[in-house]
Amino acid sequence: MNEIYEFLKKCGTYYLATADGDQPRVRPFGTIDLFEGRLYIQTGAVKDVSKQMKSNPKVEISGMAGGKWLRLSAEAALDPRIEAQEHMLAAYPSLQGMYKPGDGNTEVFYLKNARAAICSFTEPPKTFEF
16 A cells, blocks of 8 residues: 555646546546555545545546556545544645635545556556555
8 A cells, every 4th residue: 555655646646537427537636645554535525526436436546657557446435534634634735725624625535445556568567455
């Protein structure tokens, strides 16, 4: 999981896919955090991505860095705890103008039942489960 975290940090921007009924939705994301042994992402409760992950928690993430790419599939699980929100926002101070722990909008989701692969054209894939 640490290697996946470091890879996504290196990407800066990665792409998160959700399902909206039978329509896939993909958008750029940039938050990634390790908290209490889990990998977390952050969004706002008012956003469609939040509603989609609550309706269907299956997500996929893809990103590229250093000539390699990541493919990750997981389930997004909402963590309503203020401590998890505080940890995420401490890691991303630039978001603190839009989000505050416990504001009713800030949401953090951890990734569970995750399967990931870091791939390249020159090396065998590295696979992970967490």
